[in-house]
Amino acid sequence: xxxxxxxxxxxxxxxxxxxxxxxxxxxxxxxxxxxxxxxxxxxxxxxxxxxxxxxxxxxxxxxxxxxxxxxxxxxxxxxxxxxxxxxxxxxxxxxxxxxxxxxxxxxxxxxxxxxxxxxxxxxxxxxxxxxxxxxxxxxxxxxxxxxxxxxxxxxxxxxxxxxxxxxxxxxxxxxxxxxxxxxxxxxxxxxxxxxxx
Amino acid sequence: xxxxxxxxxxxxxxxxxxxxxxxxxxxxxxxxxxxxxxxxxxxxxxxxxxxxxxxxxxxxxxxxxxxxxxxxxxxxxxxxxxxxxxxxxxxxxxxxxxxxxxxxxxxxxxxxxxxxxxxxxxxxxxxxxxxxxxxxxxxxxxxxxxxxxxxxxxxxxxxxxxxxxxxxxxxxxxxxxxxxxxxxxxxxxxxxxxxxxxxxxxxxxxxxxxxxxxxxxxxxxxxxxxxxxxxxxxxxxxxxxxxxxxxxxxxxxxxxxxxxxxxxxxxxxxxxxxxxxxxxxxxxxxxxxxxxxxxxxxxxxxxxxxxxxxxxxxxxxxxxxxxxxxxxxxxxxxxxxxxxxxxxxxxxxxxxxxxxxxxxxxxxxxxxxxxxxxxxxxxxxxxxxxxxxxxxxxxxxxxxxxxxxxxxxxxxxxxxxxxxxxxxxxxxxxxxxxxxxxxxxxxxxxxxxxxxxxxxxxxxxxxxxxxxxxxxxxxxxxxxxxxxxxxxxxxxxxxxxxxxxxxxxxxxxxxxxxxxxxxxxxxxxxxxxxxxxxxxxxxxxxxxxxxxxxxxxxxxxxxxxxxxxxxxxxxxxxxxxxxxxxxxxxxxxxxxxxxxxxxxxxxxxxxxxxxx
Numbered sequence: 001x002x003x004x005x006x007x008x009x010x011x012x013x014x015x016x017x018x019x020x021x022x023x024x025x026x027x028x029x030x031x032x033x034x035x036x037x038x039x040x041x042x043x044x045x046x047x048x049x050x051x052x053x054x055x056x057x058x059x060x061x062x063x064x065x066x067x068x069x070x071x072x073x074x075x076x077x078x079x080x081x082x083x084x085x086x087x088x089x090x091x092x093x094x095x096x097x098x099x100x101x102x103x104x105x106x107x108x109x110x111x112x113x114x115x116x117x118x119x120x121x122x123x124x125x126x127x128x129x130x131x132x133x134x135x136x137x138x139x140x141x142x143x144x145x146x147x148x149x150x151x152x153x154x155x156x157x158x159x160x161x162x163x164x165x166x167x168x169x170x171x172x173x174x175x176x177x178x179x180x181x182x183x184x185x186x187x188x189x190x191x192x193x194x195x196x197x
Numbered sequence: 198x199x200x201x202x203x204x205x206x207x208x209x210x211x212x213x214x215x216x217x218x219x220x221x222x223x224x225x226x227x228x229x230x231x232x233x234x235x236x237x238x239x240x241x242x243x244x245x246x247x248x249x250x251x252x253x254x255x256x257x258x259x260x261x262x263x264x265x266x267x268x269x270x271x272x273x274x275x276x277x278x279x280x281x282x283x284x285x286x287x288x289x290x291x292x293x294x295x296x297x298x299x300x301x302x303x304x305x306x307x308x309x310x311x312x313x314x315x316x317x318x319x320x321x322x323x324x325x326x327x328x329x330x331x332x333x334x335x336x337x338x339x340x341x342x343x344x345x346x347x348x349x350x351x352x353x354x355x356x357x358x359x360x361x362x363x364x365x366x367x368x369x370x371x372x373x374x375x376x377x378x379x380x381x382x383x384x385x386x387x388x389x390x391x392x393x394x395x396x397x398x399x400x401x402x403x404x405x406x407x408x409x410x411x412x413x414x415x416x417x418x419x420x421x422x423x424x425x426x427x428x429x430x431x432x433x434x435x436x437x438x439x440x441x442x443x444x445x446x447x448x449x450x451x452x453x454x455x456x457x458x459x460x461x462x463x464x465x466x467x468x469x470x471x472x473x474x475x476x477x478x479x480x481x482x483x484x485x486x487x488x489x490x491x492x493x494x495x496x497x498x499x500x501x502x503x504x505x506x507x508x509x510x511x512x513x514x515x516x517x518x519x520x521x522x523x524x525x526x527x528x529x530x531x532x533x534x535x536x537x538x539x540x541x542x543x544x545x546x547x548x549x550x551x552x553x554x555x556x557x558x559x560x561x562x563x564x565x566x567x568x569x570x571x572x573x574x575x576x577x578x579x580x581x582x583x584x585x586x587x588x589x590x591x592x593x594x595x596x597x598x599x600x601x602x603x604x605x606x607x608x609x610x611x612x613x614x615x616x617x618x619x620x621x622x623x624x625x626x627x628x629x630x631x632x633x634x635x636x637x638x639x640x641x642x643x644x645x646x647x648x649x650x651x652x653x654x655x656x657x658x659x660x661x662x663x664x665x666x667x668x669x670x671x672x673x674x675x676x677x678x679x680x681x682x683x684x685x686x687x688x689x690x691x692x693x694x695x696x697x698x699x700x701x702x703x704x705x706x707x708x709x710x711x712x713x714x715x716x717x718x719x720x721x722x723x724x725x726x727x728x729x730x731x732x733x734x735x736x737x738x739x740x741x742x743x744x745x746x747x748x749x750x751x752x753x754x755x756x757x758x759x760x761x762x763x764x765x766x767x768x769x770x771x772x773x774x775x776x777x778x779x780x781x782x783x784x785x786x787x788x789x790x791x792x793x794x795x796x797x798x799x800x801x802x803x804x805x806x807x808x809x
Contacts, residue, residue: 058415059422059429088525111549112402114395114527121611121732121789122766128529129399130545131608133766144547 068187074159074180077102083120084136090187092152093118093125097137101172104185105138106150116149125149137172140196148196153189157182166191232265233257234488242489255488269458271484272491273476276462281356284498285349286457289373291499292342293450296380297443299335307387309435311428314389315521322518322802329515336516337506339381343536346377354567354588357576358463362474364568366456369449371565376446378536383438385534386431391623394522395531397434398426403544403553425524463576472574515804517624529618530604532625542601545608609766612732613756613791616725620718620754621795624803631718632740632752632795633803639712640742640750640797644705647723647738658707665737666705675785685788689757692790698743698753705739715740726756731768731776733758734786748799755792 028036070090078085081098084105093105109116114129124141125134132143140148151170157163159179166173170191200207209218228235234242238254241247248254259270276282306325307317321328350370353359359367386397405417422429461476469475485491519528533541543552571584578585600606604625610618622630648665649658669686676682686703693700708716719740726736736758745751760779762769769777778786 054415054419057419059418061423091525112399112544112553114399114531115525117527117529119611119614120791121613121760122763124766126608126610128527128608129395129531130541144545144549144552146548 070183070185070187072183072185074157074182076183077175077180080175083118083123086118090185091115092185092187094183094185095136095138095172096175097172100137101174102154102156102180102183103137103166103170103172104152104154104183105134106152106187106190108150109145110147110149111143111145138193148193150193151191153186153191155184155186156180157184231258232262233260255486258488265487267455267458268487269461270488271479271486272462273464273479274483274485275464275468277485277491277494281352281465282462283348283352284495285345285352287495287498288502289342289346289349290450290454291502292338292345293446295503296335296338296342299331299338300439302331303335304439309387309432311389311431311522314387314431318388318390318518323800330510333510333514333516334506337510337514339384340534340536341506343377343381346374347536350374350564351588351592355578355585356463356466357571357581357584359568359571360474360574360576361568361572363456363460363463366453366460367568368565369453369456371561373446373449373453375561376442376449380438380442380446381534382537383434383442386426386434387438388518389431389522390519391522391526391528392517392519392531392625394426394524395527396533397430399531399533401426401430403540403549406549406553408550408554427524466576466578469576471577471580515802517629517804518802519623519625528623529608529610529614530622530625532604533602535599538599538602539595540598540602542598542603542606545601545606611763611766612729613758613789616722616729616733616738616756617754617791617793619725620722621752621793629803630795631721632754633797633801635712635714635718635797637750637797637799637801639715640752641709641712641715642742642744642750643709644703645708645715645719645740645742646705647719647726648705649707650720650723651737662705662707666703669703669705673786673788685757688788689755689790693741693753693755693792696753696792696794698741698751698794700741722754732761732763734761734776734778735759745796750797751794752797753792753794755790757788757790760787760789 070087072087072094076085076094078094078096080096082096084093084095086093086107091107093107095103095105097103107115109127109129109132111127111130111132114127116125116127116132116134118124119126123136125136125138127133127143127145130144132145133141134145134149135141138149138151151166153170154166154173155163156173156175157180159181164173168191170193206218206222209221212218213221224235227239231239234254234257238248238250241249242255256270259265259268303321306321306328308314318332321332323329353367353370382397382400386393401417401420404420405413407413407416420430420433421427422433460474461479463474463476532538540553540557543556546552573580573584575581618630620630620632622628624633646662646665648661652658652661669689670684671677672679672682672684689703690700708719710716719738722738722740726733726738730736733756736756738754738756741753741755743751743753762777762779771777781787
């Protein structure tokens with residue numbers, strides 16, 4: 001087999017070694033080069049296989065399979081300033097916040113996914129897992145949660161036929177004394193509050 | 198001359214006689230099965246005599262046999278005692294196999310589907326002979342395994358056995374610890390009870406916090422198999438638990454143990470010169486041969502360990518099972534198992550990316566690279582004061598974080614919920630609601646009140662209860678005299694109706710004398726209410742037991758009290774240090790009620806907590 005360092009260079013290589021220790025490597029020959037190409041193709045294959053396997057293992061589900069739009073009659077609106085009403089099937093709470101209006105809160109803690117309980121005595125949500133606390137409108141009070149409770153886009157239909165859709169910020173819809181005939185809650189559209197507001 | 202066309206056993210019988218031929222036949226079989234030791238060699242070894250054959254037949258099984266090929270044929274005398282290794286490495290290996298075997302037996306009766314998993318658990322616990330036994334062994338074995346491998350790691354740290362050339366062995370060991378913890382975590386979900394569902398929901402959410410966001414989200418989806426933890430998630434965790442992680446565990450155990458053998462068991466620090474590693478060069482007079490001494494010692498150790506586990510499981514420890522997983526309700530007091538409490542404590546500190554991902558990664562990473570940081574040549578304790586200090590500091594830090602992880606820390610609750618929770622909570626790791634372990638026969642249907650125990654003298658209990666009944670027929674004191682004031686009893690009935698407990702009338706009695714454990718619980722209830730007097734002003738509590746079905750009872754616990762002004766979760770006091778009552782528009786106190794209920798079946802198995 002052809003040695004990497006040919007005979008003529010051997011002496012000078014040794015001399016160079018003695019003078020300043022350094023590694024002398026010749027350019028790859030065809031066999032070595034082809035091995036490198038083959039190795040790269042194997043690496044590519046492995047990479048593709050891994051990506052394919054991950055794609056295989058990712059679950060398939062329809063976005064919005066969870067929930068859809070809930071329609072509730074207007075009498076379900078809680079009294080202003082009282083505690084929120086729980087809707088377990090939708091995992092949300094409906095709050096009528098004094099001086100602010102009607103808002104629907106997604107009942108999953110923004111920390112690690114537990115369901116905070118409404119504690120009437122303290123008039124706030126308290127998460128049983130790590131102690132995150134939120135006010136009746138979902139605003140963050142304290143705890144390890146990174147932000148306030150998320151909200152669902154809500155449409156209120158009033159008795160006089162008008163409709164009011166919640167704004168993009170998810171601010172509560174003021175009731176202004178009007179009677180609500182229907183509440184439409186779109187659980188496919190979750191509004192994340194920016195920060196702890 | 199032979200009966201068969203080739204030489205055979207029958208020829209031997211003809212030549213030597215039956216007895217001799219059989220003996221020689223058995224001898225040869227034994228020698229083949231043991232890969233080198235015949236009956237006389239075995240007897241000599243067991244009698245403690247020197248081997249008579251050459252080469253030493255006790256070394257042949259190591260050279261020729263599969264099972265012993267990786268085990269050393271001799272150990273250094275100094276590592277055969279309890280110190281310095283405490284046999285923890287051997288016990289760790291044993292627990293891998295112990296858990297595998299008990300796990301395989303459980304697999305016979307378990308299917309990883311939310312529809313049947315919980316029923317399977319109930320069947321294993323009550324309908325399979327020794328089912329509860331095997332399940333308890335598996336659960337206790339898991340906790341013991343976590344403890345043993347952690348102790349093994351601590352031992353290796355303190356005897357500085359991770360130093361050159363064993364750094365890589367230590368690194369594979371850290372990986373094994375991590376795999377052990379993950380095995381325990383993935384097994385947690387399988388019973389599909391409340392603890393399983395919510396502990397794993399939290400755990401999977403932690404993975405979701407991995408930065409960058411696309412990695413975290415997809416990691417979470419891969420684990421859960423869907424937007425929430427459900428059937429897909431259960432199946433995936435099951436596969437992780439019984440296939441993927443055990444496979445990794447076996448591979449890494451092989452790598453780890455091979456490195457241990459290649460370098461040899463490190464000697465006690467003071468027996469080596471500093472900086473030297475002489476473990477592989479064992480002088481002849483210091484050798485203790487594997488057959489028979491080490492082999493019998495190992496068997497004895499795992500025999501004693503198994504005995505301890507069996508004793509614990511028979512009398513002291515029973516794996517808990519909470520109620521069926523309910524995605525709508527997160528129970529109060531979901532705790533991680535004790536070895537994950539430190540993470541739970543860290544999570545209470547703040548940002549889940551920092552404390553859930555970055556902190557544990559740094560923690561484990563620090564452990565992994567420690568041998569490459571601590572390169573000081575000496576393994577002796579006197580020369581390692583700094584390293585030992587660091588070790589103790591990290592252990593203390595972990596203990597403090599674990600305390601913070603407890604359910605009681607940082608997760609405050611209103612007083613009424615705390616008191617009721619104490620009575621109704623699901624069985625967690627070492628405690629459960631006081632109502633649950635009461636024997637079924639003592640849960641006599643009736644209505645019982647804490648007023649019975651609010652009097653000093655036990656003789657006055659009857660009249661106290663009678664006075665309570667009378668009090669309920671009247672409106673609250675500040676409304677008496679008003680025409681249409683509602684009696685307190687009616688308010689209570691209306692409230693209980695909203696809790697789906699329709700009663701026609703209230704009639705409280707003293708707790709029957711045949712129910713001493715129930716009496717204890719109600720008495721403790723009264724004490725708890727007294728302790729929380731500031732928040733629960735003028736409170737009384739009741740326990741109402743109703744027969745729902747033939748073998749099913751419902752227990753309602755209710756507290757009625759006068760509302761107190763609370764700001765930011767704390768009671769507001771007036772100038773005299775008395776709590777300020779919340780008053781309505783007429784200046785009258787406001788009555789509050791809260792209740793919880795649980796169902797107890799005759800076959801519900803609630804084991805009293807150890808030591809209780």
